[in-house]
Amino acid sequence: MDEAMHPQSTPAGNAAARTQGAALRKNGAPGKPLRILLVEDSPLLRGRLENMLSQHAAFKVTGLAAAEAEAIEKLETVPYDAIVVDVELRPGSGIGVIRQARARNKDKDPKDDSHVWIIVLTNYDLPTVRERCMQAGADHFLDKMREIDQLIPILLGIAGRKP
Numbered sequence: 236m237d238e239a240m241h242p243q244s245t246p247a248g249n250a251a252a253r254t255q256g257a258a259l260r261k262n263g264a265p266g267k268p269l270r271i272l273l274v275e276d277s278p279l280l281r282g283r284l285e286n287m288l289s290q291h292a293a294f295k296v297t298g299l300a301a302a303e304a305e306a307i308e309k310l311e312t313v314p315y316d317a318i319v320v321d322v323e324l325r326p327g328s329g330i331g332v333i334r335q336a337r338a339r340n341k342d343k344d345p346k347d348d349s350h351v352w353i354i355v356l357t358n359y360d361l362p363t364v365r366e367r368c369m370q371a372g373a374d375h376f377l378d379k380m381r382e383i384d385q386l387i388p389i390l391l392g393i394a395g396r397k398p
Contacts, residue, residue, distance in 0.1 A: 268295035269394040272315040274306040276324045293394040303327020322357040337372030
């Protein structure tokens with residue numbers, strides 16, 4: 236996997252990213268924030284994630300959804316560069332959201348700046364669930380309990396690729 240997608244996360248590194256590097260793109264010039272569609276059915280966690288993401292100049296949460304149908308509607312109405320999605324939604328499934336996002340963005344190459352990045356953030360870290368998400372088109376799969384600290388570094392790596 237690309238090292239730019241998984242930089243080391245340290246307090247000094249995170250502070251530097253917030254103050255300068257987060258707003259820089261691959262060519263070193265300031266760029267637009269990474270637009271994120273956040274799909275999470277827990278109001279408490281959705282609020283915490285939105286707050287966490289909003290603290291970075293490199294990110295802008297452009298849409299929030301709690302259910303599969305609502306998220307699919309947002310895929311058509313909200314501008315986004317990345318989607319952070321839970322697997323278990325009430326009602327519906329994050330896997331359906333992933334499939335719809337990939338169908339809408341099927342012509343976009345991961346090596347191209349127009350690629351829509353999909354990060355699954357779930358409590359269901361089972362091999363079968365991981366496999367289903369990756370087959371549906373997810374780029375990353377994170378366990379909420381053990382790997383949530385990887386979300387910001389992954390998104391910063393993606394933000395660094397956008398023009």
